[in-house]
Amino acid sequence: MGMLDGLPFAFWNSPFNTRKYVDSIFADVMSKAKVSTLIIDIRNNEGGDNTGNYILSYITRQKLGCDDPDHRCFRFLTVPDSLLLYLSTWDRSFKAPKDPTHFFINKLNLYEQKKDHDDCAYITPKEKVFKGKVYLLINAKNSSASYEMARNFKMNQLGTVVGETTGGIDKVLMEASSSF
Incomplete structure (x- = not known):
């Protein structure tokens, strides 16, 4: 079993390279033949940048996005x-x-x-994606970008969502299953 946890999405004014870090985690997880289950724990993550979508690019097999475009x-x-x-x-x-x-x-x-162009942020699968079971752990603190990650994960059926209802974004909340 592999575990990805404790990664905040907010790196404003930070030299930390989130993508490089996520790349290294998935390279490690996918190099181990015995890892058939991945748990991604975003509990207490209040959002930030689009790190969540970058993580999803490692677990989806098809291009995602634009079913529910963002409205600024x-x-x-x-x-x-x-x-x-x-x-x-x-x-x-x-x-x-x-x-x-x-x-x-x-x-x-x-x-x-007003929209005069397609501004959807597509999530394109990586060349090598994780092919095992994926569980996403969420809770009420998830909002903004971490809520969007959970929504994209659930709507595209990328695995099982476990936890409590997210804090959502605007007037939308997401319900999670309560157990594995």
Whole structure:
């Protein structure tokens, strides 16, 4: 049995090379003939970058994505100057003023980015993928990118999800099975 755990997805302003680390883990797991089960533990992972999708590229046999494309929405198109001092984020676009002509008001009364191109982030399988059973451990702290990883894992039936309901993202929550 192989185990991948404790990997946060947030490496903003860090020299740590997440992809290289994930590559090394899967190279090790797949080099061992006896490893027929992999447990990926993302409990307590609150999200960050797209490390989860990179991990999924090692366990899927088909290209994933675009069944449920992301919708980039904002409550405001500009951040008040009085708040800028208190905001810190890896994504500078949140602080940048937005051109109102690039947005429309959606049914949730949020500014949603107009789409004129396919902006889905496809997950393309690696040349060598793990072919055994995969279990994904989740809990209520999963949100943002770790929720998206769990959603993609479950929707594409890449294995068994085990744990509690995720913290979700926006108004969507994901239910998990309670045991193996």
